[in-house]
Amino acid sequence: MVRFLRGFFASMAIAVSMASTADATLTPSLCDPTPKYYCSRVSFTRVTGGYTISSYQHRGAIDGGADKWRRYYVQESTWPGGTFLYNVPSTAWKYNVDLPSSYTSVARGITYYQHINVHFGFQYYECVPGECYYWWGDTDQIMLAT
Amino acid sequence: MMRRWWPRVGLGIATLLVVAGLVIAIQSRRAATGSPQPWGAFSMQYRVMAPEQLDPAKDLFQVWTLEYRNKRDWSQTLLSDDAYPARAGSTERFDGDTLAKFNALANTTTKLPSEEGALAVPHRWLVPKRVEDYRARGFESETQDGAGTVRLVKQETLACTPGEPAGDSRCPPAGVIDGMTEIVVNRDGVPQRVIESVASRAYVVFEVEQLLPFP
Secondary structure, three states, X not given: OHHHHHHHHHHHHHHHHHHOOOOOEEOOOEEOOOOXXXXXXXXXXXXXXXXXXXXXEEEEOOOOXXXXXXXXXXXXXXXXXOOEEEEEOOOOOEOOOOOOOXXXXXXXXXEEOOOEEEEEEEEEEEEEOXXXXXXXXXXXXXXXXX | OHHHHHHHHHHHHHHXXXXXXXXHHHHHHXXXXXXXXXXXXXXXXXXXXXXXXXXXXXXXXXEEEEEEEEOOEEEEEEEEEOOOHHHOOOEEEEOOOEEEEEEOOOOXXXXXXXXXXXXXXXXXXXXXXXXXXXHHXXXXXXXXXXXXXXXXXXXXXXXXXXXXXXXXXXXXXXXXEEEEEEEXXXXXXXXXXXXXXXXXXXXXXXXXXXXEEOO
């Protein structure tokens, strides 16, 4: 229980910062620390008792390490229940080395009246002689709270 | 006369069967495992920067414990998470075909099938690579000690968006910043420590806390 509450309050850091604006708002960009590999954010608008997600936005890059990358999914699930709600499918493979200056935006347009967890998954392929491997961008989680 | 033949024919047939069996076994083994195993089995506890850096005043980390049996069979558990403590207990398991991820924070399980014959790795810094593979990607290498530890360094110029965060500072108007990646691997090629630097700010993004041969 204590562990859950600590996680809840940590996640509220994002939720509270979002609640400060009534108009269309962007969550803070969540990027890998450097940032070299990925960033993601959510555009939403507050409505009474909930919020409308207008779009998901992301960008990524191989930075010379991987051979290619793609957005594998954006998942919505209830939080903390974990019930799956919706999945934004994969993009085509991309080969850009640096993080581009602009975000790719995926329109959503849905209103929720409950907490949800938005989970971005970035997949990277990297081949060495004899084998190809894939790894995941440490998937960002953005908690949206009513 | 016939009595002399039969033992020899029988022995010959038996030898052929044994050889054929060995060939089939070796071929099956190769088909099942692909190319040779680059790393031996090990258990590892490692620390990485958390995906979400919610507090600009301090770096937030995750600690994972990994059981790496081979490149087609590994599992890991998240022991602690500074960003979202409730995410501890998350697990990832790869069986050679499917990566099953349980996210303890969201309480979700995702199964991701392998595509294009590629194999999942536990973390971006745990791709089984040789020093030559790093060199092919622009790293310079130097042997650090008699134990075979190798330090790999890559200097780079990173594109950034002017005004947006870049390390601890903001991306300058020119839209480029200096970066560096430093990887220390042990004699088996297993990364022990990775430091990524952006505009002179160094991040220890991956660090092995314990590494033991798997029993």
